[in-house]
Amino acid sequence: MTQTTRKLSISVLVASFAVCSLYIGRDPIREAPVAVGVGSDIHARSPRWPKARAEHLGKFPRCESCGGASGLQVHHVRAFHCDERLELDPSNLITLCTDGPCNLNCHFVIGHAGNTKTNNPNVREDAARMYRLLHSGVDCELPK
Numbered sequence: 001m002t003q004t005t006r007k008l009s010i011s012v013l014v015a016s017f018a019v020c021s022l023y024i025g026r027d028p029i030r031e032a033p034v035a036v037g038v039g040s041d042i043h044a045r046s047p048r049w050p051k052a053r054a055e056h057l058g059k060f061p062r063c064e065s066c067g068g069a070s071g072l073q074v075h076h077v078r079a080f081h082c083d084e085r086l087e088l089d090p091s092n093l094i095t096l097c098t099d100g101p102c103n104l105n106c107h108f109v110i111g112h113a114g115n116t117k118t119n120n121p122n123v124r125e126d127a128a129r130m131y132r133l134l135h136s137g138v139d140c141e142l143p144k
Contacts, residue, residue: 045087046084046087046088048088049087049088052087052088052090052093053074055090056074056090056093056095057072057074057095060094060095061095062095063095063096063097063100063106063127064094064095064096064124064127064128064131065096065097065100065104065106065110065126065127065130065131065134066097066100066101066102066104066106066130066131066134067101067131067134067135068097068099068100068101068106069097070097070099071097071098071099071100071107072095072096072097072098073095073096073097073098073107073111074093074094074095075093075094075095075096075107075111075123076092076093076119077092077093077094077119077121077123077124078092078119078121079119080092094111094123094124094127096110096111096123096127102134106127106130110123110126110127110130111123
C-alpha cells in the first residue's frame with residue numbers, strides 16, 4: 001500500500017465514523033431539549049462538577065480516541081440533561097480532545113458524531129477503534 005493510499009484510507013475511515021459506524025436513527029432520548037438552560041428546562045451544572053471533572057482528568061489525562069493531551073474535554077457518554085444523575089457518574093465520562101495530533105476534533109467527531117445536538121452512544125467503542133487505528137503505525141495525516 002502506498003503512502004498516498006494509506007493517507008486516503010485513514011481519511012475515509014475517519015469520515016465514515018461520522019456516518020457509518022456511529023448510531024444512525026432516532027433515539028427517543030434526543031427528543032428532550034438539547035440546549036441546556038433554555039426555557040423552563042434550565043439545568044445548571046452541579047456545584048460538584050469541577051471536582052468530578054478534575055478527578056476524571058487526573059485518572060484519564062489523555063484523549064481516549066487519539067492520545068492527545070491538549071484541548072481535553074470531559075464528555076458525557078449519555079447526555080446528562082436527559083438524566084441529571086449521570087452528570088457526576090464516573091462511568092458516564094470519557095476524555096476527548098478538541099485538537100488532536102492528527103487535526104481531529106475527537107470531541108466533535110467521536111463524541112457527538114459530527115453534530116453537537118447528539119451524543120454518540122458508541123463513543124467508547126469508536127474511541128477505542130480510532131485509538132488503535134491511529135497507533136497502528138499507519139500514517140494518520142488528515143486533509144486540512
